[in-house]
Amino acid sequence: MKHVIDAIDLLDRREVLPDDVEKFFKKYNIENYELKELKGFKGKTLFVKIVIEFVKEESGKQTKTLGIIGRLGGVGARPHFVGLVSDADGAIVALAVAFKLAEMKTRGDYINCNIIITTHISTHSPIIPHKPKPFVGSPVDMMTLLRMEVDPRMDAILSIDATKANKVIKVEGFAITPTVKEGIILKVSDDLIKIYERVMDKPAAVVPITMQDILPANINVYHINTMMLPWLITNAPVVGVALTSRNPISGCATGANYIYSLERATTFSVEVAKEFGRNQCQFYDAKEFEILKKIYGDLTNKIRLLAGIK
DSSP states (O other): OHHHHHHHHHHOSSOOOHHHHHHHHHHTTOOSEEEEEEEETTEEEEEEEEEEOSSOOOTTOOOOEEEEEEOOSOSOBTTTSOSOBGGGHHHHHHHHHHHHHHHHHHTTOOOSSEEEEEEEEOSBOOEEOOSSSOEEOOSSOHHHHHHHHOOTTOSEEEEEEEOOSOSSOOOSEEEEOOOEETTEEOOOOHHHHHHHHHHHSSOOOBOOOOGGGGSOTTSOSOOSOSTTGGGGGOSSOEEEEEEEOSSOOOTTOBSOOOHHHHHHHHHHHHHHHHHHHTTOOOSSOHHHHHHHHHHHOOOHHHHHHHTTOO
């Protein structure tokens, strides 16, 4: 809870400057990070990458790396709305995870993998139409952000995003998605279900993602949001962590960052990191994936070409 509150404290301001971010990073002894201002046709955003290195990378030695991406259009939609918007959830959880893991490392706890956390901070994001509730758009091109959010070192990815502006997953807290790998929607990971049920103390809530949700954002079909799109940049398995609500909530709504949901999603992500490092958390079944790939063929290149990815 403390780490979530600190993440909210950092983001809930009219403008978030690199100096503001670095003050919080210093508090948690975060030293390996990148801050970069990105400019687009609709404004600017501050890209953030944090590396929590528990295992020293050595030449010739395989080091496992979990990617945690805070997906969002923006943390604010000024001048239309004042304050944090619902869409800020992805950035809040990603930063809270970074704060918690960095604190664990400082206190001497060890996870047998490295963690790369990426997100971006835009306090003046555009609003875009969407049914049943409008979204917060990104001031910077989607593919530009995705290319920066996905690091080639990531062996598996949790993509965290506010997912309240819909009618198909309406639960208090958060939900997880089936795994997406190379354009194929796989079954929900049993290991992730176990972690979810331990953290939430209730049956797992699953987002019913469809083929539309894994298509590039420039394809004019209905997308629940952009949570699953990191798969376009990587062959690593991607699982969405969706911050949800019992009623449809607009991405640009303020006063809708539910702290219990944020804390539980943060705890879930940290627990996944622990189990991933112990080889106790598989995102997909490799044998089943190969069977499905033989049946459906290589969807990757076909879909990526639609997004202009070679």
